[in-house]
Amino acid sequence: MEQRRIYGKSHWYHETQSRATRGDALPLVPEAAHVDDRFLLDLTLPDDLLNACDRWLQPARALSEMLFPDVVQVNRLHTFSAYDRLSTALTVAQVYGVQRLCNHYAARLAPLPGPDSSRESNRRLAQITQYARQLASSPSVIGSVSRGQLDEVGLTTPDIILINQIIGFVGFQARVLAVFQASLGHPVRWLPGMPMQEDAPAERFAVVTAGWSSDLPAITLSYATAAQLAALERWQLQPELAGLAPLLAIDPDALSLLGETLTALSQPSTPHLLVALLTARINGSQHCFLALAERWHGATGLPDAVRNGERALQAWGHNHPFEHAVIQAAQLLTRAPDRFSAAQLIPLQEQGFSTADAVALLAWCGLSGWLNRLNIALGNE
Template sequence: MEQRRAYGKSHWYHETQSRSQHSDVLPLVPEAAHVEDRFLLGLQLPESLQHACKSWLSAGRDLAQELFPEEVAVSRLRTFSAYDRLSSALTVAQVCGVQRLCNHYAARLAPLPGPDSSRESNHRLAQITQYARQLASSPSVITPLARQQLDDVGLTSYDIILITQIVGFVGFQARVVANFQAQLGQPVRWIPGMPTQEDASADIFSAKSSTWQSDLPAVDERYASKTQAMALRRWQSQPVLSQLVPFLVHEERILEGLGLLINALPAASPLHALAALVPARINGSVCCFNHYSSQWQGASGLPDAIRNGDRAIQAWCHQYPREQAVTQAIGLLTRAPDRFSPAQFAALTEQGVREKESTEILTWSALFGWLNRLRIALRSESLPEQRMKERLPQQ
């Protein structure tokens, strides 16, 4: 990699080239590192909204602390440092374009010492940054080859689970913040020329049935630690997580936080399936899309219209303005959270979607975006039914 002169991480768009100088450079908004609420990052909600969302916001705050502690101990199995975590988070925040997140993660990253300036360290950091950016911006392009590239630069199965969870969480966090900012009537601030996420190819959705498998090593309860075994037993019965649990349990405390977040979110809305279908179609998660297509209980034809793309959705929604407003709001929040504005909430209200229901639907869509990325990033291309999963002995 070409050597570049870099004088700090005081901007949003950080370099992957490590540096040896230790000059004291402040980020653009240094106080953003010290906000008390590490999930909403200083965004003040009305008391009524805080109360309505209290349980799942608490789960989000706990996850933020778990993923980004002040100090991180690295080991042979867990090589991801505090710098690696925060630089990955900043990459995702940049992709999402939500200023509050960019300020926070840039401010926390700035004082940390980077890796050494060896060719190997630079290559490792470049691969981590590329993976995080691609999974955040174009998840459908991620294949098992991307995981192999991480393995080639020394990341372990634990590291790969962790970085995938970080990308999913920060993307979820960005969309929750964008959702609340719009709900509070705050103006949209976005960088001109920033691209929006493109929809996954329609070709991969041609089959209406699919199975999900992973070639990552699964945790076998016989060899699991006590906390891993407890997490396996607890979360394999959670329908949203059941297939992912044997892999996510490598980092059982993060799995625990994700499970608690899912359980804390209300899921009674008749439009709940839309919160899953639209992100799955955009992100390219075929198994998620096919599963929730069968759960749609509204007017017939909408899942197939979403499967076929925007023109088909517009044609179907011609007589269903309520569903059109919901799909458009979820679509914009999924593709470009930095452009999600009060106008989307106004459109939902005009179609009779109550504020509480809008908040829940949009939050679920953000969470499904996280789950889509987990399924996409951890899947195998194709595995025979009879192949046994590799088992990883635990410490």
């Protein structure tokens, strides 16, 4: 029997070594590349829900266009090409397994010429792919060694900040899509054998005070542009961005859009603090967790229960049905967005959340994971 041979990036799971020719097969869903809304990927939603979420969807849509333009000009300081950006996005999408997202980035990546087949290029792409997969799936393993490995393969400081923004953004996008699809009652479609993210080791949270310091050089004020200075002045006043802003201001437009999304979703309510605590605990961001625990004003004992892990949290939640519904939804969305379904939304609605409020709360969950990863990846806790 004649053996079939299939070439190209016509599937979700791509190898780090690519072919230099343009004769690749089409992706599984080639039309997924052509969408009017590159954030929601043309997901059909009720007008009232879209209108209720418009304030935070607008900057998110702008970020998707900014991070993944059709044409990217590279230079000595900005070496991340369009292929690098979409390859990184596809790697992250694969980790989370949201089919619509995987189809989109696979379809956009497929026609692009990959890097040359030299040892240096293959090593660079392999390191980028490994880093993206680790930060997406097990952020607590990322540290100064991981950042050093990116530097060794030629990534500049702007490149390293960009790759972390891309990884965080695609994780946010995956969770927003998962929540919106759940609100429509779409069936869950996840690949058998796809692992669920494990919680960060409890030892990271044994201390009750900790600082955070950047592991990369911040912008130099005397050489900063007017746009960088304006973005820094505005967003370093936001508590969640205070330490990150001097780094993220290297790309002031991306910082401003992240800040606008954050401002639109952030609330000082108990459910929002609880969701952020849970994501910080699962992802392993000690700095985020301790800052949130200081601001906690809800039921006593909850931050300690979150700190102590799953068993303690389940025991605490038995007598708190409102918090229990929030915990169950946020945990699954953080650990495995591909498995998130209407079964996690219904308990929130039974506790008094409207669909729009539940969606916004869980979008905040995705954004909190983005902030966790930026703190872990760009500094030392």
